[in-house]
Amino acid sequence: MSWSPGVVSTDALTSKPPFSNPSGSSSSYGGNPLGSAAGLAALEIIVSEKLAENAAAVGAVMLSRLREMQERHRFIGDVRGRGLLLGVELVKDRATKEPLGKDLTRALFDECLRRGLVSMCYSPAIRINPPLTIDEATALDGLDRLDGAMTAVFGPS
Secondary structure, three states: OOOOOOOOOOHHHHOOOOOOOOOOOOOOOOOOHHHHHHHHHHHHHHHHOOHHHHHHHHHHHHHHHHHHHHHHOOOEEEEEEEOOEEEEEEEEEOOOOEEOOHHHHHHHHHHHHHOOOOOEOOOOEEEEOOOOOOOHHHHHHHHHHHHHHHHHHHOOO
């Protein structure tokens, strides 16, 4: 499959402000040939390497493992997500949903680092968003490290 980037408009639109003013339509988010080529290359890789399919499959496995962890750890209040964008809420009490304190989440962050896992668990809302290229074994290894860090910091549930 071949794609050609482009922008389509009419004279009626481009002849009026702000587009008709010099630099009136420019921004750091504006399109340009290099940015369009880079975007196209990224899309072609996402399609050809089936990265969306990988995200759905690996994300489903990760979500399942996180839900298993939620059953064992009383401080995991909620687990949610889709694909490789996952979230875990850490709470003092599931009934009140009061967030876990910063001192405890910082201890979890430090323990994850000791175990070789760089994570976003320094707040009660953990974001898990690995690269689209992650494989299942690597993803589960990361969750095993997170699980171990949770047990080390909070004790067995």
